[in-house]
Amino acid sequence: MSNVVPIVDDVYWIGVNDRTTELFEAIWPLPDGVSYNSYLIDDDEVAVIDTVKETHIDSYLQNIKDTLGGRHPDYLIINHIEPDHSGAIKAFKEAFPEIQIVGNQKTMNLLEDFYEIEDNHVVVSDRDTIDLGEHQLNFHLTPMVHWPETMMTYEEKTGTLFSGDAFGGFGTLDGGIFDDEVNIKHYESEIRRYYSNIVGKYSPMVQKAISKLSDLEIEIIASTHGPVWRDNPERIISDYDRWSKQEKEKGVVMVYGSMYGNTQKIVEEIARNLATEGIKNIKVYNISKTHVSHIINDIWKYEGLILGSCTYNMGIFPKMDYLLRILENKNIRNHTLGIFGSYSWSGGAVSRLEEFADNLNYEPVNPTVEIKCSATEEDFADCAELAKNVAQQLKE
Missing domain, CATH: 3.40.50.360 (Flavodoxin domain)
Known part of the structure; x- marks a missing residue:
């Protein structure tokens, strides 16, 4: 299971690295590639949080099977339905037809429009909760960071925030998954390039999201791109706070x-x-x-x-x-x-x-x-x- 990395207390990274796509969104160069991060919580009931781009379906499904053995996931949480995170959903549902798909109402509308999936929906609103057993998930709607349906999922036991595209960045994860396993300076510019080009237009909504999440005890930030922040999650929150205020350095x-x-x-x-x-x-x-x-x-x-x-x-x-x-x-x-x-x-x-x-x-x-x-x-x-x-x- 070399492609599956334990994060904390039965929470796993099951993502993939994209080293072949040259242009993100067919616009932005990827000289160092990009990761599509997906996560799995193995509890009495199993939840998968976001999927990956359709180009990596086979390896992605294998990661899930390697993690669970013969078990099947119970829930698929969709924080963000942009196709680089939802492209594997149809194949996922074919592999696990009883899966319950969790998202807010705007997510479900887009799910039907993109993939014609109209069943097994679990519609959640702001601050709703799903109990997996030892782990409780609650949902925080963060619209326009950077699509109208975006939300974040907070796991209470471990203090893990599954943040969707927020707090992410360009660049593959080359062996190291966590901020304390990599030379984070290597990622700094690509994280800011991701913010300024993908998310920056919606900076006022980023400010609203940061304020909304301020009462959570965040121990880990697990976004859909880039490193998982377990050592110093405050750093990436601080960066996003400054960038979304458009604070500048001298130069x-x-x-x-x-x-x-x-x-x-x-x-x-x-x-x-x-x-x-x-x-x-x-x-x-x-x-x-x-x-x-x-x-x-x-x-x-x-x-x-x-x-x-x-x-x-x-x-x-x-x-x-x-x-x-x-x-x-x-x-x-x-x-x-x-x-x-x-x-x-x-x-x-x-x-x-x-x-x-x-x-x-x-x-x-x-x-x-x-x-x-x-x-x-x-x-x-x-x-x-x-x-x-x-x-x-x-x-x-």
């Missing part, structure tokens, strides 16, 4: 689009002047080379944000426009914002950046730098002033 992210290098010269000038002003955390991204998910990750982390683009067909560089649209959708907040751009025979880039600032109620730091064709000494002086003013606001 600047610069993102630019440049076709022929003239806009990049502005970037180099601003970055150098930021450094001479004492800013040590400076991240510079060419929008044409780096996937937006990595850029968004650092934008969520650092307070300073400087965006620049060449003009393209009387508008902004298309890949920069894509980033702006995602940031607008996520309602990105709490930044010191600077903008710059370039044009040759027609403007357009800077006006789109100014529109972005207006849409999110930012007041860009002066000056806005806009060059024609190639930067002059006067333009470089404006770059230095912009860097100085951004640095000053960060220091304040």
Whole structure:
């Protein structure tokens, strides 16, 4: 049973690692893969909490059979019905046809829509309880973290919170399952990249969920992706609290689009002047080379944000426009914002950046730098002033 890991008191990790999928949700790169975590509680009655993606059905069902021998699970708890956690449900029900499927009413509606499963439903409401024997499960509805049906399951005896997608992250579990078994610094950036790209849009609902769960004595956090937090669950709760408040660290992210290098010269000038002003955390991204998910990750982390683009067909560089649209959708907040751009025979880039600032109620730091064709000494002086003013606001 090498693929089954005991967590505590008859609670087991029965998840799988996905080392082949290249894009999560067909959008976000998975350079280090991802885990789909499922859990089993072996008691007088047996409960399985969430399933896995349909690509891993065989190994997943084998994990359950290895754990239970000839017994069958009694309940399948669905905290989150997104297909990376529910894809195995139909095969699960075929293997265990008497299973009782537990979820809230919104879950059941989606269960029917996705999988046409209309029987054996156990509909639960907020704070309802199921008694397995030694273990009692109670349910906490946390809508829009990050789907409308999401909920969390709390096991009272062990203080384990099965949290669905909340408190999770990208990256496979390479032997170690628990936060105290792995180098957690290896996972830090991928956990934040997961939050900022998948959950971040719903930060106000994350705050509501954290507040709602504050009266629980949480000893272990078992999410559907990433490590199980048994040594220091307070750490991941604290991280989610900060990220959902959009609290930032001191530093600047610069993102630019440049076709022929003239806009990049502005970037180099601003970055150098930021450094001479004492800013040590400076991240510079060419929008044409780096996937937006990595850029968004650092934008969520650092307070300073400087965006620049060449003009393209009387508008902004298309890949920069894509980033702006995602940031607008996520309602990105709490930044010191600077903008710059370039044009040759027609403007357009800077006006789109100014529109972005207006849409999110930012007041860009002066000056806005806009060059024609190639930067002059006067333009470089404006770059230095912009860097100085951004640095000053960060220091304040």
